[in-house]
Amino acid sequence: MVNTIYIRMRSRVETNRFNKITLSQTAQILAPDQYLPELPDLIVYELKKDDNQLVVLDVMHVIRIISLHFPDCDIQTIGPNQTIIEIIREKKITSMPLFLFVWILLFVGSGLAILNFHEEVSMQAVHQKLYWIITGKENTKPLLMQIPYSFGIGMGMILFFNHIFKKRFNEEPSPLEIEMFNYQQDLDHYVAIKENNESVKRLDD
Known part of the structure; x- marks a missing residue:
């Protein structure tokens, strides 16, 4: 009877420098009960001094490690093919x-x-025109329009970014958070592709 181990690689993990990376850090695991005690602590990568801040861990490397320890198991992967390990240095x-x-x-x-x-x-001219339409009087400095408008800009920015300092108004992500998420996804994709290309070059050399 074939025992199947399912792993789902995480997109990104953070760790301290020179740590040993275990399978539970880099992937979600679904396996028969007899293997579960050993699988989470299985070391799949050990950070080295010459590693950069970002290290790409490929799923094929993880499968090879698991196969060495559990040769009688069938390993199935779900989801991403790489995990990006970010080494967190001491913050200044x-x-x-x-x-x-x-x-x-x-x-x-x-x-x-x-x-x-x-x-x-020409926002000032617009305010002057609005003031004339509402009051019927001309005013070169329509503070009645400009002051509420200035407060409105600040309130609009707070509502738009869904933050006031560290407080959130609701669970909906702000446009800035979405852009940062998209940027992070593109960065991870670029790092993974670049690492794969460099690995191919090293094999060719």
């Missing part, structure tokens, strides 16, 4: 002057971008 503490400099730079830059956009579309 950001100094307060650097934090303030970056914060001021972003604040001024975003403010100038909004001002330039409003100048390009």
Whole structure:
């Protein structure tokens, strides 16, 4: 009777430098009860000093390791063919002057971008026109329109990004989170393809 082990590779895992990577870290496992105690702690890769920050672990390597320990089992894979291992190094503490400099730079830059956009579309003239339509009076500085509009921009940005500091309004991801997720997916795909191409080149050499 054939004993079947099913594994589903994870897309990305994070670990400290020079750790031994186990099967449970890199894949979900479904197997007969007699194999489950040993499979999760099976070492499938050991990080080396010359490894880069990103290491691609291919499913064929994992199958080879499992087959060596469980030769009488049939191994079936589901899902991704690679797991990207990201090595987390010690994070440097950001100094307060650097934090303030970056914060001021972003604040001024975003403010100038909004001002330039409003100048390009003649927003002040639009407010003046709206003020004249509503009140019937001309006003070169229609603060009655400009002040609520300024607050509305801030509120709109908060609602758009679904965050105010670390607080979320609902579980729906913000457009920024979706773009970051898509960027991460493209980056992982690129790293996996590049690693495969380099492996082929090494074999050819």
